[in-house]
Amino acid sequence: MRLVVTSGYGRSLHAIALLHQLRARGHDVALCLSVRLLNAARIRFYVRQLGWRRFWRKVSAKLRGGAQPHSHAGSAAGEVAAMRRYLDHAGIGSRSVAAACAALGVREVRVGTLNDDAALSALRAARPDLVVYAGGGILRRPLLDIPRLGVLNAHGGPLPAFRGMNSGEWALFHGVTPEVTVHFIDAGVDTGPILLRRPVPVESWQDIPTGRGESTRASVEALLEAVDLVARGGYEVQPQSPDDGRQFFVMAEPLLEVVQRWIADERTPVRTAAEFRWPSRPG
Amino acid sequence: MSQATTLTPRPTAEPTDFQRRLVTHADAAVEWLARSIAACGGRGSAAYYSRWYRPARGWAPPYPETTGYIIETLIAHADFARRPELIELALSQADWIRTLQEDDGALPGGWIAGGRKPPPSIFNTGQMILGLVAAGDRSGDAACLESARRAASWLAGQVDSATGTWMAHSYVAGYSPAYYTRVAWPVLEVWRRTGDSALKSAAVRVLDTIAGWQQPNGAIRNWEFRPGQPAFTHTMAYTIRGFLESARLLGNEGDRFFDVALRAADAVRRRMELRGRLAGAYDAELRGRYWYTCLTGNCQFAIAWMKLGDRTRDARFLSAALKALEFVTRRQSLGAIDPNVRGAIAGSSPLWGRYLTLRYPNWAAKFFVDACHAAHARLQRLVEDGPCGS
Numbered sequence: 031m032r033l034v035v036t037s038g039y040g041r042s043l044h045a046i047a048l049l050h051q052l053r054a055r056g057h058d059v060a061l062c063l064s065v066r067l068l069n070a071a072r073i074r075f076y077v078r079q080l081g082w083r084r085f086w087r088k089v090s091a092k093l094r095g096g097a098q099p100h101s102h103a104g105s106a107a108g109e110v111a112a113m114r115r116y117l118d119h120a121g122i123g124s125r126s127v128a129a130a131c132a133a134l135g136v137r138e139v140r141v142g143t144l145n146d147d148a149a150l151s152a153l154r155a156a157r158p159d160l161v162v163y164a165g166g167g168i169l170r171r172p173l174l175d176i177p178r179l180g181v182l183n184a185h186g187g188p189l190p191a192f193r194g195m196n197s198g199e200w201a202l203f204h205g206v207t208p209e210v211t212v213h214f215i216d217a218g219v220d221t222g223p224i225l226l227r228r229p230v231p232v233e234s235w236q237d238i239p240t241g242r243g244e245s246t247r248a249s250v251e252a253l254l255e256a257v258d259l260v261a262r263g264g265y266e267v268q269p270q271s272p273d274d275g276r277q278f279f280v281m282a283e284p285l286l287e288v289v290q291r292w293i294a295d296e297r298t299p300v301r302t303a304a305e306f307r308w309p310s311r312p313g
Numbered sequence: 314m315s316q317a318t319t320l321t322p323r324p325t326a327e328p329t330d331f332q333r334r335l336v337t338h339a340d341a342a343v344e345w346l347a348r349s350i351a352a353c354g355g356r357g358s359a360a361y362y363s364r365w366y367r368p369a370r371g372w373a374p375p376y377p378e379t380t381g382y383i384i385e386t387l388i389a390h391a392d393f394a395r396r397p398e399l400i401e402l403a404l405s406q407a408d409w410i411r412t413l414q415e416d417d418g419a420l421p422g423g424w425i426a427g428g429r430k431p432p433p434s435i436f437n438t439g440q441m442i443l444g445l446v447a448a449g450d451r452s453g454d455a456a457c458l459e460s461a462r463r464a465a466s467w468l469a470g471q472v473d474s475a476t477g478t479w480m481a482h483s484y485v486a487g488y489s490p491a492y493y494t495r496v497a498w499p500v501l502e503v504w505r506r507t508g509d510s511a512l513k514s515a516a517v518r519v520l521d522t523i524a525g526w527q528q529p530n531g532a533i534r535n536w537e538f539r540p541g542q543p544a545f546t547h548t549m550a551y552t553i554r555g556f557l558e559s560a561r562l563l564g565n566e567g568d569r570f571f572d573v574a575l576r577a578a579d580a581v582r583r584r585m586e587l588r589g590r591l592a593g594a595y596d597a598e599l600r601g602r603y604w605y606t607c608l609t610g611n612c613q614f615a616i617a618w619m620k621l622g623d624r625t626r627d628a629r630f631l632s633a634a635l636k637a638l639e640f641v642t643r644r645q646s647l648g649a650i651d652p653n654v655r656g657a658i659a660g661s662s663p664l665w666g667r668y669l670t671l672r673y674p675n676w677a678a679k680f681f682v683d684a685c686h687a688a689h690a691r692l693q694r695l696v697e698d699g700p701c702g703s
Binding site for chain 2: 077078080081200202203204205276278279280281282283284285287288291292295297299300309
């Protein structure tokens with residue numbers, strides 16, 4: 031089975047771990063599509079979402095090594111620590127996607143976005159069976175149609191209930207145990223068929239950054255497990271209905287502060303994702 | 314007028330940093346509102362402050378419409394900040410508004426400048442009713458409710474039988490805006506207190522008419538100040554709030570109005586989340602004018618989203634509301650050199666944006682304070698109750 035791995039930026043520890051671990055498990059990684067950190071579309075998207083000040087904090091943190099900044103939710107270092115520990119424990123020395131690709135003999139193609147012509151032609155040339163998504167922005171139909179089996183993503187929250195952004199935090203907000211959900215990406219936002227789900231222990235959420243870091247680590251492990259499953263064949267998927275979930279956007283800072291308070295006060299989730307249902311009708 | 318100074322107890326759980334910021338910002342805005350009233354000799358709140366438009370004094374003449382709904386804000390802040398003197402100030406404004414009432418119950422549009430009283434206005438009468446009702450509820454003074462009743466009866470009598478809405482006494486001649494839902498709401502407030510079914514019939518008739526103006530994309534026709542122009546978020550949120558509050562007052566009978574509000578507000582919320590912030594105005598296709606923000610519209614949408622979030626139990630509305638409100642808190646100056654800008658909320662950000670260009674309107678401060686109160690209460694509930702559903 032020929033694999034392609036995406037990377038959201040050049041220092042993505044998430045992508046580095048996947049590249050090394052997929053190869054260690056004997057998978058054929060033909061290509062890594064690595065998105066340049068700064069491109070016009072990405073800058074526009076993040077400036078609109080975050081404003082210039084938070085955008086700059088995010089970029090400078092990424093350039094320093096992967097952590098996202100937090101104003102209310104503890105140290106940014108906590109977010110990246112889980113992946114650093116994972117890499118150290120696995121004996122992975124690479125600290126950039128380029129270094130990982132060079133060490134593993136994987137071709138790296140740097141692109142502006144995963145949907146641009148350069149990305150699509152590189153992907154077609156690689157003739158992948160499966161794309162493993164490790165960041166890089168929203169995927170459009172032309173890309174999704176290329177791999178024979180599809181594109182696998184590890185979503186950072188329980189699907190189908192919590193789609194979109196900050197889904198781990200939104201799960202906690204609703205009193206639901208966080209988990210990562212591996213699914214095939216379709217044209218919707220986190221609406222594709224679910225392959226497997228793995229919990230992220232509540233105890234690992236010492237604060238929001240460490241929780242995010244643990245979710246990232248769990249998503250690497252879940253993706254590795256999912257790729258093995260697909261490679262073996264005979265797997266089953268659970269289709270999603272659009273009505274089963276809600277799409278979330280970035281959680282407002284004041285709500286992050288509340289969630290952080292709950293974590294500090296050990297006000298833990300009271301139910302699993304399987305037990306959770308949205309109200310049937312607003313009002 | 315009797316004075317009521319009973320204040321609600323303080324919450325017990327430790328507030329968050331953002332809640333503390335809300336208190337500071339709301340206090341500053343209320344201080345500014347008090348200055349806007351003092352600038353008019355205690356008889357009404359100045360419509361706005363602007364050294365550009367009013368180089369000599371800075372303050373515009375008193376604006377009865379917005380003074381009306383500032384009354385409820387002052388009363389609410391008296392409870393919020395435990396400042397009973399604000400109740401006295403609020404009730405004195407209700408007294409002033411009652412002096413402006415015509416024999417038929419109508420209340421004036423525009424400003425009171427040079428002792429001249431402008432002609433009656435449908436919209437402005439509705440907004441003043443809100444203040445009269447709030448004052449009456451708080452003080453127990455029957456004269457306030459009677460004044461509100463007469464105003465509401467005048468409004469009910471003005472509904473045009475052919476179109477099912479108000480056509481006369483409008484801001485733009487011959488144009489009946491969708492934000493008249495915010496007139497139906499105060500009429501229903503009076504109905505709830507008097508049981509006068511004619512008031513309810515008139516209000517529901519108007520609400521049904523305007524509900525029929527909703528477009529498939531959620532936008533509502535005529536929610537702009539002038540036909541054909543992009544709608545400021547200020548008047549869009551007026552329209553939505555009118556539906557929301559009317560639905561609350563009508564109970565199950567108002568569900569259809571709640572649904573209209575939900576569709577409109579959710580369409581704007583999604584656009585705000587995708588774009589990262591609210592535009593200053595939106596056209597009929599809900600394409601935003603993003604080069605400026607209408608700050609009062611931000612606060613009004615924040616309030617509407619919080620109310621929608623309560624009823625739908627959908628925290629996405631609260632998140633959107635807090636983003637919209639936080640945006641405004643960052644644009645309120647707490648240390649401006651000009652003391653009359655300190656605590657004020659501009660019409661637009663940047664200040665030269667299309668809405669109330671280069672001015673600090675009193676209603677922006679009012680809706681900002683209301684939004685701060687609403688956000689503070691919801692955050693307090695979350696802090697105390699823990700994760701939703703626990």
